[in-house]
Amino acid sequence: MADEALHGRLGSLVEGYAPASSQTLAVHAVDGVVPSAVVAPGSVESLSAIVKMASEQGYAVIPRGGGTRMDFGHPPCRADIVVSLERLNRIVAHEPADQTATAEAGITMAALQAGLGKRGQYLPLDPPHGDAGTLGGVLATNASGVLRTSFGTARDLVIGARVVQADGTVVRSGGQVVKNVAGYDLNKMYIGSLGTLGILAEVNLKLQPVPAAGRLLVGTMAGIGEATECAFRVMDSEIIPSFLELAGPATRALLAGEASGLRAGPRADSGSVGELRDEQYFAVVAGMMGTDETVDWQTGECERIFRDSGAVEVIRVGGDGYGRMLEGMRVFPGGGLLPPGMGPAVTCRAGVTPDGVETLFRLAEEGCRHRSIGCGLLSHFASGHVAFVFYRDGTFRESDFDGLANLIEDLRNASEELGAFVVEHAPAALKERVGVWGSTRGNRHIMEMLKHRFDPKGTLNPGRFVDGI
C-alpha cells in the first residue's frame, strides 16, 4: 500500500514513470537495502520536484549516477527512492577560449571527456570509476587519480554548481569564471559530501588543453626505501612531473604488463617493458606532459635521477603504452586491474604526508604476506595518497574477515597519526565491522549541524556518511 502511494506520487511528477520490477529494485539495492522505487528525472526541475515530494512525505532519497560506487560509505539506514541522474547527461556549454564548461551531473566521465576532446580540451580528473561512472558520482565521492599531482582534485576544478537541496530548492554556488570569491565557497562543501547535503545537478568546470605530448618513465627499484628516496628526489628537482607514482611489487608487475601490452597484444613502440617479474621490486612512475621539448628534457633529467637513486631498470614508455599504463593506473585503485582470477578486491585509501607513505607500504606488504592476502599498492606520492587493493582468488569469505579487519585496523591507526584512512569498497559485513570513514577529528559536531541545517529531515542518503550522517 505504502509503495502504491509512492508510485502514484512519482507518476504524477515524472512523465512515463512506471514502478520498477523487483529485479530492477534488487539491482538498485545499496548494500542489501532494497529501495521501493527507481526514478530517472529528465530535467533539474523534475529532480527538484521529486526531492521536494520525498522531503514532504518523509521518503529517503538515494541519488545514483552510473551505479559504479554504490557500495561506498555505510549502508543507508533507509532507502525509499533511488533517483538516477542518468538522463541528466548533457554538456550544457563548452567555451574553449575560456577553458570552461558546464555539464549535467549524470553525464559519464567518458562521454564528458570525449565531448570536451572534440575541441582539444579535457577535465584533468582521472578517478578510478568504471566506464559508467558519472561526473556527479565522481564529485560526490571526491574521487581523484594520478593527475591530482599537477591539477589537484575536484575541489580545485569545480568553479560553480547547481544543487538540489534536501527540500527540493535549487541553489547555485560559485559561478562560471575561473576566478571568483563572491560568497562562501559552497562547491567545496558539496564535493565529497556523498550527496548528504544536496544533489549536484549541474557543474561548471575549469578545463585544460590536451597536452601536445606525454611520456612516462618507470624506474624499477630494489626496495621501498630506495623507491621512496627516488620519488623525493624527483619532487625536489626541477622536473615538474604531471604525476609521480609509487607502486608496490604486485602493482608494478601488473602495470608493466599493461605498458608492454601483454594483455592487449604485443606492442612495438614502447620498448621491452618489465622483464623483471621478481615479487620484491617496487616502481617509481613519473609522467611528463607538455610540448615535445620540455617532455624530452624532463625525461632525460628524470632518467638521470632514477639511475642515481639506484634504479635496477629504467624504461621510457610513450605512444600506446603510455595511454594503456595511464589507464591501468587510473582503474587500479578501484580494483579494476587485478591478476587473472583474483578479486573482487577490497579497496581502501589513506591520505598522509609523502614521508608517511613508506610506513604504510611496509605495513601493508607485511600484513598481507603473513595473512596470504594479495596486496596491490599505488601511491599518488606527492599528495600523500595511498590506494590499497587487497585480493585473493575469488571473493573474500567470512573466514578472511578477521585477517582483513586486523590489517585495516593497523593501517588506519598508522594513517590517522598523520591524516585519514577510508574503506572504499568492501563487503557490507566487513564495512560494518571496521567502519568506513574513520575519525573526523573533533569536527563531528559541526558536520552534524551542517547536515541538520541542510537536510533536517534526513532525506538524502541517510546514514551513509561520516559519524552516521
Next chain:
Amino acid sequence: MDKDLLVGRLADVLGRENVIDAPDQLIVYECDGLTIDRNAPHAVVYPTTTEEVAAVVRILHEAGIPFVARGAGTGLSGGSLPPDGGVMIVLTKMNRIVEVDFRNQRALVEAGVVNLQLSKEVGRRGYHFVPDPSSQYACTIGGNIAENSGGPHTLKYGVTTNHTLGVEVVLPDGQVTWFGGKAEDAVGYDLRGLLIGSEGMLGIVTRAWVKLTRLPQAWRTFLVVFDTVEDASRAVAGIVDRGIVPSALEMIDKVAIGAIEEAYHFGFPLDAEAVLIIELEGHEAGLDTQAEAVAAVCRENRASDIRTAEDEKERALLWKSRKRAFGAMGRLSPSYYVQDGVVPRTKIPDIMKVIQTTAEKYGLLIGNVFHAGDGNIHPCIAYDDRDAEQARKTVEASNEILRACVELGGSITGEHGIGYEKVDLMPYIFDEPDIQAMEAVKEVFDESNLSNPGKMFPTNRTCIGCGTAELKYTNRKAALL
C-alpha cells in the same frame, strides 16, 4: 559589559600592553584598504598565541560582543571593517614560521606571517608560496586565507585555497579545532574549503599548513605594446585560446601607464594605449618555442613592440611597477577607488568597452591594471573624496561596471572579497535561496553572529527576489552622500 571591565578582562589574558582602547589610538584601525568606509573599534587586542585568541574569543562570546580579525589591514573590500561596538583582534604578533618541511613541500605558519616573508624564507631552497597578491610585501597569510587571495601568478597555479592544506581555527565560541591539516584528504565535509574565503565570518584562522612550490627553472617576461586596448584584449583571448598557459598575463592601460611611469621610471611607452606583461615559466627547453607562439599571437593582434626583460633585475622592477600600480594612481587624484570584477576571459574586449563608456558617461578618469589572463579586472577610479558628487558618481560608475561583468557571465569579485563593500551587490549574482544556503552555514558556525557580522550578506532584503527593483544604496553610499 562595561568597557573598563572588558578591557580589564582582556588585559588579564594578554597583558595591558596588548590591549588598545584610547580613542586617538583606535583611529588607525577604523578601516582597511577600503578607506571610504570607517568605523572605530571598541578596543583592539594583540594576541600572540592560539590560546590567547581562544581566551579572548571566549570572553567576547560570553559577553555577546562582536569581533573581527585583522592582519595587515590591506584588504580592499572592508572585510576587516570593525562591527559596531566590536573588538578587533589583530594577528600581526602571531608572525612565526613554525615549521618548514621541505621534504614534504609544506610549511606551518602563524596567521600573521607576511606573505612575502614566507616566500623569502623558503626561496633560498628554491621554493615559494604561490599566491602573490600585490600587497604581498605587507599582507598576512591569515588575511590571504580569509579572503582567498589571488595575485598575478595565480593564473597558472591557482589561488590561496588551492595552496592551503589545513587551518587551525578559533571558532566563534572560542573552541579550537583544525580543518584539514598537514595531510590532504581529511575525512568528512570539506570544512577547510568552506572556511577559506569566508572572510573571517566562520572563525579566526590562527595557524595554517600551506603548500610550498618549486620555483621554476626558467622564465621569460615580456612587455608587449599595443595601439588599442581592443588589440591587447584580443591578444589575451588569443593566447588562452591557443592552449598556452602563461604564469602571468597582465594588462595596463594608458591612464595607469602614465601614473606608473611617473612613479617608477621603468620605461613604459607613454603613448601606448595598452601594454601586456606576459610571463612564461617552466623549463629552459621549449620556453623559447612557447615565447615565439606568444609573440606570434601578439603580432597577429597588431602589437607595435615586444620587449623582453633582460635580467632578473629588470624583471623585478617590472613586477614592482605592476604591483604598486594602485599606489601610483594616487598621483592622479586625491583619492582612488579600486574595483574588482571578473568576466570570462573572452569577454575582456567587451568589458573594456563598458569601462570606457562608463568613464565618459560619468566624466571620471579610470585607469586599468589587471589580471587579464583570468578575466579579473581592476578598474581604478580617480576621484576627489572631498567632493560628494564625485564620490557618488564613483560608486555608481563602479556598480555599473560590476553589473556589466555579471551580464557578461562573470562575478562581482575575483579576489578582493565581498567584505562590507559589496554586501548589497550580492543579489547581482545570487538569488535569495543561494544566499540563504550561505547564511545557513554562517548560523552553524556562529549562531550568535559575533564573528565579523555585517559582511557578505545583503542588508536590505526587501527588494531581493523582486527581480526588477533597483538595489538600495548601502550605508557606505549614504555616508558618501
